[in-house]
Amino acid sequence: MTYPRTESGKREILFNAFDMNCVVHQSPGLWRHPEDRAREYNTIGYWTEVAQILERGLFDGLFIADVLGPYDVFGSNPEAALRSGAQIPLQDPFLLVSAMAAVTKNLGFGITAGTAYEHPYPFSRRLGTLDHLTGGRVGWNVVTGYLPSAAQNMGQDDQMEHDRRYDHADEYLDVVYKLLEGSWEDDAVLADKASGVFTDPTKVHRIEHHGEFFKTPGIGVVEPSPQRTPVIYQAGASSRGRAFAGKHAEAVFINPPTKELAKASVAKIRASVAEAGRDPYSVRIFAMQTIVTGEDNAAAQAKYEDLTRYIDAEGGLVLMSGWMGIDLSQFDLDQPIGDVKSNAIQSTVETFQKASGREDEVWTVRQLAEWVGVGGFGPVIIGDGPTAAQQLIEWQEETDVDGFNLAYHITPGTFEDVVEHVVPELQRLGRYKTEYAPGTLRNKLFGAGDHLPAEHHGAQFQLRRKG
Template sequence: MTRHIGFNLFEMNTVGHISHGLWVHPANTRHRFNDLEFWVEQAKLLEAGLFDSVFLADVIGTYDGYRNGPETALREAVQIPSNDPLLVIPAMAAVTKHLAFAATFSTTYEPPFAFARRASTLDHLTKGRFGWNVVTSYLPNAARNFGLADEIAHDDRYGIADEYLDVLYKLWEGSWDDDAVIQDRDSRVYTDPAKVRCINHVGPNFQVAGPHLSQPSAQRTPVIFQAGSSDRGRAFAAKHAEGVFVGGRDLDVYRENIADIRRQAALLGRKPEHIKTYASAVILVGRDQDDAERKAATYRELSSAEGYLAHAGGSGIDLAAYPKNALIRDILAAEAKAGRDNEQTGRRFYTDTTTVGQALDAVTRFDRGPFYAAGAPVQVADAIEGWVDATGLDGFNLRQFLTPGTAEDFIEYVVPELQRRGLYRTAYAESTFRERLFGTGNTRLFEEHHGARYRGGANLDGAGSGADAATISHFEEKAS
């Protein structure tokens, strides 16, 4: 049986997400992002197009590394103004029955207990269609917004995240039994107290008593997504993630990164097939090649180089401030300091021999590979099929240029061609987000997943957050 390729619409509760400058296009409706109707209309469109989910990115700081201030980001609408991604999900869920929702939330600055209740609430309201994209945040401005002088070091952020997830797993999986809520009107007992427990977590970063305030939702733990291509990021994904957004310079690197994450997951006792992998894709499709190229030409004309540079400089590296023949690797070495995450300074568009001039050219372009296709429906479908065959990817986040035009084009032109090839669903068959990824009946975390160890109140007395790299190293030494 041919497997279906998954597609999520890559969104953000903002004007300018990653296609900078395109908000000025007369057919773009991004300026309506503050209106509930904007999100309701998108949800209806995506469900009609049988999308897996709408995937909501987020940042909690301003891109102020370019030219030493936020002015360019403000002027160009580079992810500012922006709103909370979680709050639009109930409205979209109310007008859909199948579309899933994945939202980004950081583990670095806000306490886990409050987020646990928000996530459970969303899983209840969506009837099990909620997923969480785990991020550790990288913007220096984000750190200052939460009272810190500078970023927490990259690996330390992952250490915090590891414990953060253990707290959440204890609340979601271990605090309430499945049958705790009995709703016995005769005896006037809504919840059986014997089946709800405190978690009493005490760790290096968090102390959380519990119990969880929400009764178990359809999935208990939302589907866990994560993005990160550093060694620490891949180890974290191998332990926790069910969906991973993979990075790489070319198809070979993507394939290698996917294989590495699944190898590490197997060493931790997980089944490699219990991790789905995704990449961001730029798909410009039209009635024919000429139609698609006309769209691409218009987008190039309206794209803002300043916007892209502000976005690329968000982690504190101002490319425009350096000579064009300077090597990116030398700049990163010179500017290295605690907490600077080199993944976020543009590893997508440079190698060890890339110059500033080459990087500036690359960062302001949207038509660079490896996942770029512009053409007629058959050509685009050929490209998508080839990407999956070459890398082993399970799906893609569709990058938007126009709202709703990008999704409308994909649904009108690409979906029927993929369906003809058996690569895209013709109807929804599952109820929850996790079932969509892993098949009907798989609503809860798999037994091998790290979070499942807390079911029924087990292991609540342990810190639970091991060092992934050390654990994997131990298994590798034992295997050898």
């Protein structure tokens, strides 16, 4: 397997939109911008419009992030998160998908769901249901969780230890594979009106799973869906997370703010995939990116400067505190970072300085917050269509990523701008599709059919297919 190519024979750039079922995802404060419609996140019309914009731009998918619990590391409470709207209020991502699928034909949906707090038996039913209702356009972004507040609200003192969470997730996925791949044979459903037999019971099998974390002996309840197992996404950056990705992932999301860090991360992920006995290019890797674009470079720069007027510094620190696990409320906003005794903060700021080209500046805590105010932790491209397209191409060629998870600054305007200015330029350069490939999300991404490939860990649980 290799990376996808366009009709011109050049390497194709893939696009996911990066969103969340909330008001503030990655850019705190920008919900106040007069053109932003994030406040409509709790309406069906907002999401169906976003889906149609993305499909018009031939996006591969809409990647919907999620957490279960508020960001309460900052100040040791959720008050600042609530004030700023930083990923709270927050709604279930699964319930969006059916409506969006009804108004699109090709757009994929990568839905984030954790393995810590829901049993895999009912969860596998939800996955199979959505795979049916979307015609096989669903992916599952597997997360183990990182917010202590989620564990506490589910009756636990804290999350499991980091590597132990992945042990638990490994078994969780095995149960899901067994239910979706190994319970119903392809031709189990007869729907024979003459005999009155809907399903042949001899072709539906108990999975008899008895593991360390789960006991699931019976049959699955969903008949085989177009993909059976949806495309598996994953975003863990630790060594244990990369091992998990090598075993399970078909698409991986990374968010390094520099090309050097991205290149190193991609190389490690592909090595982990190879170590698991799989083709290193059997995984599509998406890097986070935010694009501020317009009719020309001057218009794009003016748009960026306008966006910065709405940045919520406290909201930025709320997100950074949650991501880093450090309470940034203990520092004065105008305190130089050099005075902050934290290796994690120092290394983060050094990375941002390099990404911004301002390595010689003395940064303050406020500047750290403002840096994440447009686009969150990831890099930001500012420029017209040709400028943005060229920078994306350089990112791909220098880092070996397959594509980008595009975060918004305002919504849906960010995505509309990319569709209007960047997509046509990438197409002109032969680096972006001009039409969708047929079939399921898995076939669109890999061109190798609808089901898990034989080398994937989950394939061992497959019943023999017809023919």
